[in-house]
Amino acid sequence: MNYISTRGAGIGERHTFSDILLGGLAKDGGLYLPNEYPKVSADELARWRALPYADLAFEILRKFSDDIPDEDLRELTRRTYTAQVYCNVRDEENAAQITPLKTLGVEGGTPLSLLELSNGPTLAFKDMAMQLLGNLFEYTLAKHGQTLNILGATSGDTGSAAEYAMRGKKGIRVFMLSPHKKMSAFQTAQMYSLQDPNIFNIAIEGVFDDCQDIVKAVSNDHAFKAQQKIGTVNSINWARVVAQVVYYFKGYFAATKSNDERVSFTVPSGNFGNVCAGHIARMMGLPVEKLVVATNENDVLDEFFRTGIYRVRKSSETYHTSSPSMDISKASNFERFVFDLLGRDPKRVLQLFRDVEEKGGFDLQASGDFARVEEFGFVSGRSSHDDRVDTIRDVFEQYDTMIDTHTADGVKVAREHLQAGIPMIVLETAQPIKFGETIREALEREPERPAAFSGIEDLPQRFEVLANDAERVKEFVAERTR
Numbered sequence: 001m002n003y004i005s006t007r008g009a010g011i012g013e014r015h016t017f018s019d020i021l022l023g024g025l026a027k028d029g030g031l032y033l034p035n036e037y038p039k040v041s042a043d044e045l046a047r048w049r050a051l052p053y054a055d056l057a058f059e060i061l062r063k064f065s066d067d068i069p070d071e072d073l074r075e076l077t078r079r080t081y082t083a084q085v086y087c088n089v090r091d092e093e094n095a096a097q098i099t100p101l102k103t104l105g106v107e108g109g110t111p112l113s114l115l116e117l118s119n120g121p122t123l124a125f126k127d128m129a130m131q132l133l134g135n136l137f138e139y140t141l142a143k144h145g146q147t148l149n150i151l152g153a154t155s156g157d158t159g160s161a162a163e164y165a166m167r168g169k170k171g172i173r174v175f176m177l178s179p180h181k182k183m184s185a186f187q188t189a190q191m192y193s194l195q196d197p198n199i200f201n202i203a204i205e206g207v208f209d210d211c212q213d214i215v216k217a218v219s220n221d222h223a224f225k226a227q228q229k230i231g232t233v234n235s236i237n238w239a240r241v242v243a244q245v246v247y248y249f250k251g252y253f254a255a256t257k258s259n260d261e262r263v264s265f266t267v268p269s270g271n272f273g274n275v276c277a278g279h280i281a282r283m284m285g286l287p288v289e290k291l292v293v294a295t296n297e298n299d300v301l302d303e304f305f306r307t308g309i310y311r312v313r314k315s316s317e318t319y320h321t322s323s324p325s326m327d328i329s330k331a332s333n334f335e336r337f338v339f340d341l342l343g344r345d346p347k348r349v350l351q352l353f354r355d356v357e358e359k360g361g362f363d364l365q366a367s368g369d370f371a372r373v374e375e376f377g378f379v380s381g382r383s384s385h386d387d388r389v390d391t392i393r394d395v396f397e398q399y400d401t402m403i404d405t406h407t408a409d410g411v412k413v414a415r416e417h418l419q420a421g422i423p424m425i426v427l428e429t430a431q432p433i434k435f436g437e438t439i440r441e442a443l444e445r446e447p448e449r450p451a452a453f454s455g456i457e458d459l460p461q462r463f464e465v466l467a468n469d470a471e472r473v474k475e476f477v478a479e480r481t482r
């Protein structure tokens with residue numbers, strides 16, 4: 001398996017899975033993709049149906065990472081996907097499934113289900129990929145005798161998933177910037193209560209954008225970055241995307257009895273990482289009818305899938321919503337899909353994403369490419385705060401199930417795309433406890449709290465408050481990596 005950039009670099013060169021694992025963008029600013037998608041045969045699909053999650057992950061991942069010996073990869077996936085790690089389930093007996101499928105009921109002549117992806121340590125679907133990344137990073141660094149210092153900025157979900165994935169890992173430190181006193185008590189406690197010596201929580205006296213600006217400033221100091229071995233774990237990381245392919249297969253097997261059936265998935269979307277994995281599963285041959293992209297008020301993606309116009313927003317035009325992990329101004333993984341949509345023509349991708357930088361977007365309506373969106377199964381919809389509140393209330397009353405705000409966006413949009421006889425699977429991306437304010441608004445009661453999280457706000461916290469100053473952050477990092 002060889003990897004190429006969506007903008008053309010690397011064609012004719014050799015880039016293995018391990019080569020691109022620790023990096024971010026390709027050197028031409030593009031995103032890495034395999035030179036072709038591995039296909040799954042009917043025999044394989046039949047055999048995979050009965051596999052436990054960890055072994056299914058092994059079978060899928062090995063098709064993308066042929067430079068890792070099978071026995072090592074199998075050990076990594078078995079260590080990652082265990083019932084002990086994904087233990088925050090509603091029903092104890094489901095823990096072994098890692099991503100249980102919960103059927104809500106029949107609507108529009110078809111079962112409507114939730115695929116639970118948020119039973120991991122931080123109660124959001126990002127754990128699914130990040131936990132694997134932690135083990136893959138540790139394995140690869142040890143093999144090459146290297147170390148890595150991960151620098152990131154977070155307003156919640158990503159940062160805590162990264163910290164829980166990297167805690168205690170050899171050769172890795174995490175420096176995570178978050179806005180001082182701006183996160184919920186629950187999210188603050190989740191991150192700051194970690195006592196592992198390789199995890200550094202840095203509370204910046206500023207807002208989330210300031211944290212992001214500091215990460216950019218530090219990363220642009222190329223000498224510092226190289227000397228301190230600074231890396232990131234953002235959503236464009238290829239291994240994160242490919243780890244997410246696994247649960248589309250798992251969800252398909254759980255919702256069907258035979259491989260002649262088709263299903264649709266609805267994906268609460270922000271940076272397009274999650275639904276990009278669904279696209280890849282479909283390209284590999286999984287019988288997927290529709291991939292429904294659900295957005296909140298930040299509807300960059302819904303606009304594209306309705307009109308063919310991709311128009312990124314300024315950060316001043318980005319709404320702060322009650323499904324905050326989907327509050328994006330541009331979708332950083334979208335380029336991977338555009339590459340496939342344009343028949344894998346890197347010159348055109350390069351031009352379009354230059355247009356994004358220079359003119360704020362592009363329009364595929366006229367070119368005829370947009371018509372192909374249908375071939376790829378994509379449709380979309382958008383949801384608002386009122387829709388979320390109504391949907392949380394309705395699902396609770398009808399099905400006795402409490403869902404979080406992001407999943408509510410998914411259910412709202414899924415209901416607009418039901419087709420009789422084609423099961424609809426909504427990806428559950430977080431648990432309600434993370435977004436308690438909206439649960440209280442919708443249900444006038446407290447969100448459900450998994451047992452492991454009782455009293456988490458009272459645990460001792462370990463963090464350092466720093467001024468909103470990139471130089472100060474560099475000093476902090478340098479002092480701790482000596």
Ligand SMILES: *Cc1c(COP(=O)(O)O)cnc(C)c1O
Nearest residue numbers: 269270271272273274325429430
């Ligand atoms: C990150 C996140 C999303 C969006 O996922 P993308 O891969 O960025 O599209 C949706 N819901 C929750 C809870 C998240 O944490």
